[in-house]
Amino acid sequence: MKDKQNFDNPAVTIIGYEDGLKDSEFDAYVDSITDHIRGKMRSDKEHGAAKPNHMFAQTRFFYVPLFNRKVSGESLSSSLREMGQDEEFCIESPWIQVIRNKNSGVLRADFLWNERQFLIDQVLLDSPNTANLGTGKPMKEQEIDGFIDDYEETVLNVPFGEEKEAALRDVSKRVPAEFVWLMVRAWQTTRGPFQSEIRSAIHELIVKAASGYTNLTKDAIGLCLTKSNNHYLFPNIISFSAHDKVKIDDYDINELR
Structure with missing residues (x-):
């Protein structure tokens, strides 16, 4: 304090x-x-x-x-x-x-x-009836890292198209909607640590919001x-x-x- x-x-x-x-x-x-x-x-x-x-x-x-x-x-x-x-x-x-x-x-x-909470607000403003939305309760960094790894393994390496849409629906069943919202809007690259892109994306959101x-x-x-x-x-x-x-x-x- x-x-x-x-x-x-x-x-x-x-x-x-x-x-x-x-x-x-x-x-x-x-x-x-x-x-x-x-x-x-x-x-x-x-x-x-x-x-x-x-x-x-x-x-x-x-x-x-x-x-x-x-x-x-x-x-x-x-x-x-x-x-x-x-x-x-x-x-x-x-x-x-x-x-x-x-x-x-x-x-x-x-x-x-x-x-x-910034993320949750953006999800609701984008789609008020979104399912699997979390709360504003702070999470441990390891839990968030697990979400990022799941998205990276399930979605990031899948080609665009119906297969990727199916992968996104799949990961959305396990990962709270606010984190999916963030990861989808982060730079979709495998050339470096995807977590770095997530940190950059949340920073960009805060600056804009x-x-x-x-x-x-x-x-x-x-x-x-x-x-x-x-x-x-x-x-x-x-x-x-x-x-x-x-x-x-x-x-x-x-x-x-």
């Missing part, structure tokens, strides 16, 4: 971000969301309308790369469900969890930069910066996109190369 300095209101904590690691998209996301929240709070004060339910006492940012050694699925789930007796959810979603104090209205938020992801997070924040005590539950990107105050057009990525 590492505290990001220079932010004291609200307090900002980054979890799962390894020392010495540099991810410009994630860094920009943290800065943009934090500035957005502080700007909202400052605007309220300038207009003499600062209300308790406009105040974020704490924000936490969870960094969960696809090839992840730091944050386990169990530790992530338990951290996100921590709640006191006088607290309730404002937003429950795979991207942001906002908890509200029932008495003071003060908010605290957890923001998730979960690269597996980062701006849209930041904007949809800001839209979600706006739902809690009101006087209402609504509870918003968004189990997936389709339910989130159906809300009239949310825009996700620039988050829908079809091509990675």
Whole structure:
């Protein structure tokens, strides 16, 4: 766990971000969301309308790369469900969890930069009824390597045409749909380690989707910066996109190369 300095209101904590690691998209996301929240709070004060339910006492940012050694699925789930007796959810979603104090209205938020969730979102935006879709739970690197090996052995060396389509249907029965989506869009080559192409593809997705992801997070924040005590539950990107105050057009990525 590492505290990001220079932010004291609200307090900002980054979890799962390894020392010495540099991810410009994630860094920009943290800065943009934090500035957005502080700007909202400052605007309220300038207009003499600062209300308790406009105040974020704490924000936490969870960094969960696809090839992840730091944050386990169990530790992530338990951290996100921590709640006191006088607290309730404002937003429950795979991207942001906002908890509200029932008495003071003060908010605290957890923001998730979960690269597996990025993939799941893209699959649903591409095909809402996709079968064999996984969850946003982080996986061990060895499990992902197994998916890559399976795809490489089953699909990559098969000629294009009906035989390759059959091989793809076969591997889709064993490999979660979000990983199939990624591997199909990676560069299809056997001249080097295919895992390198997968790492390049997930990086390309994050670069292209980062701006849209930041904007949809800001839209979600706006739902809690009101006087209402609504509870918003968004189990997936389709339910989130159906809300009239949310825009996700620039988050829908079809091509990675």
